[in-house]
Amino acid sequence: MNYFKKLLLILIVLGAKLPLIAQVKLPALVGDNMVLQQNSKVNLWGWASPNEKINIQLGWQTAPVVITANPDGTWKTAVDTPKGNEKAYDITIDASNKIILHNVLIGEVWICSGQSNMYFPVGKEEGTWKTGVVNYEEEIKNANFPNIRIFTVLTKASQKPLDDVTGSWKECSPASVKSFSAVGYFFGRNLYQKLNVPIGLIASSWGGTKAEAWTSEKVLEENTDFLPILENDAKNEKLYQEKLEAYYSDLKKERIANNNDLSKSQLKKPKKEDNKTSYVLYNAMLNPLVNYTMKGVIWYQGESNAEQAYLYRSLFPAMVKNWRNDWNQGDFPFYFVQIAPHKGQNPDIREAQLISSKSIANSGMVVTTDVGDANNIHPIDKQTVGYRLSLLARAKTYNEPNLVFSGPIYNNMKIKKNRAQLFFDYAESGLVKNGDVLKEFEIAGEDKVFYPADAKIEGKTVVVSSEKVKSPVAVRFAWKAIPEPNLFNKEKLPASPFRTDDW
Known part of the structure; x- marks a missing residue:
């Protein structure tokens, strides 16, 4: 064996015994253009060599953060963030290699999740999304908001929990907003215009999916x-x-x-x-997000669970609890959309969502009976939906005073001879009807046969009766797949469908 062959053999043997030096790596969410939650301890995390020393220099503070990677090569640290502002920062992560994150903002971060009506993009796309939202060309043209940052999680399913997603943070612009969640964008835009701080939106949604797909196997x-x-x-x-x-x-x-x-x-x-399978989207599209410190969640889903509406009453709250436990940020805000009228739906799923809005702490529900489309399960008026979600956040999360954030919600009923008087929450300023006659009210006696009812607004209540029902015991409102109700509060927010019975 000649000298060079001996040397090569020695190097190969030595190389086999030396540990490989892994470079510091970051998940997709921790990158250029991201928004970090203001006034918080936010997580930064990634991978490195086992026990490697990592120096983190934050653009908003002088002293560096020094940590050591775990023996398995993972690392995570919580750092303090200041009050949100429009100043862009750099973050330098220095170890065996150096990574500099550019154009980082401090503000408010929200997760936007659900099925197709959350995925529905602002603009037209090939295939399913042929329409875009109402006035989509104008909306795209005016979407110059560099302090709104958007991140779309690439759709993926997995039988096992993953630790990263595919995607990247982008400044909101006509080019980037076209394919972004319309509901998410209009929600974020309204928050930005009202709060005057940067907004970060992480869209993780997939059409046709059920709530169980977004819930953990455990x-x-x-x-x-x-x-x-x-x-x-x-x-x-x-x-x-x-x-x-x-x-x-x-x-x-x-x-x-x-x-x-x-x-x-x-x-x-x-x-x-x-x-369509249980927990596979939780594993692939949610589990990798739970380290990212955020403010709250907006959710638009339910169409695919309509056939199991009664089960949704317990499944949906369990999913929310699951997310809150894993994020470990307490009962963070969880605001969701009651699905719109459509020929393929039923009133039971809307009732399950209404019940959930009362059983889930720190939650809120947007009613969409006035902006649906009987023949299109993807209504194109996403501006109204995003705006109403933002009302919930502005009033309940950001404490904007004197802001009404919900339409009338049925509270209780009193029977007075042959009339039923209905009382509502969120009707303090009074009730109004859109049109000459209140529609979609039905009334029944003990025989459980419902008849169309005469309904009249009396102050903050609605009084319902029918000549065919002498002794009423139950009332239903907008209780069908495609209702066309016209009851609102004076803030022009629609009343939720409901029934007083449980037949």
């Missing part, structure tokens, strides 16, 4: 109410595997019959909709 397994969900997943997986086996069996037969010429084959491989 939470679903520990609650016996949710076992039917997991059993149904197992059943669907078995059916898929059977279809797959049949496909490959037929494919084999075609190969033999056609002497391996499959150019004329009509066989289609069965597709598996991974995003």
Whole structure:
């Protein structure tokens, strides 16, 4: 063996015994253009060599933050942030390599999640999103808000919890806003205009998904109410595997019959909709976010759970509790949208959402009965939805005084002979109707047969009656798939559908 071969062998042996030096790496969320939550302890985290010393220089303070990576190479630290302002900062993370994060702002951070009506972009896109929002061209043209930062999580499903997502922070501009969540953008824009601090919006949503897909496996397994969900997943997986086996069996037969010429084959491989399965979106699109310190969540989902509306009463609050436990930020604000009227929906899911708005602490619900589309499950008026969500945040989270944030919500009923008098919350300034006659009220006696009712506003209440019901016991309002109610408070916010019975 010559000298050079001996030297090469020695180097290979030595190299095998030396530990590899890993460079400091950051998750996608910790990057250029991000917004960090103001007046908080916010998490910065990532990966490095085991036990590596890491020096973090924050642009808003003089003293560096010095930490040591864990033995497994992970690291996380909480740093203090100042009051939000429009000044852009750099953050330098220095170890075996140096990373400089540029154009970092301090302000308010919100998560925007749900299914297709949250995913629905501001502008047109190929495929599903052919319309864009109302006046989308004008909205895109005017979307010059460099102090609003947006981050879209790439859709992905996983059977196991992941620690990172794909995406990047962008300044809000006509180019970037076109494909961003419309509800998220209009919510954030209104907050920015009212609060005058930078706004960070993280959109993590996927069309056609159920709440159980956004809930952890542990939470679903520990609650016996949710076992039917997991059993149904197992059943669907078995059916898929059977279809797959049949496909490959037929494919084999075609190969033999056609002497391996499959150019004329009509066989289609069965597709598996991974995003429909329980906990897979929690694993891939939510778990990687929980280190990121934020203010609250806006949520638009429910259409895909309409057939299991009664179960949604417990599933949705369990999902919210799951998120709050994992974020470890207490009962942070959780504001959501009651799904709009549509021919494919039912009133039970809206009732489940109404019940949840009362059972979930620090939550709020936006009613959309006046901005739906009977023939389109994706109504294009997302401006109103985003604005109403922002009312909840401005009033309940940011304590804007004298701001009414909800339409009338049924509270109780009193029977007076042949009339039912209905009392509402959020009707302090009075009730109004849009049109000549109040619509969508029904009344029933003990026979449980409902008849269209005459309804009149009396002060802050509605009085309901029918000649066909001499002794009323129950009233329903907007209780169908496509209601057209016209009851509002004087702030022009619509009343939520409801029923006084539980039949």
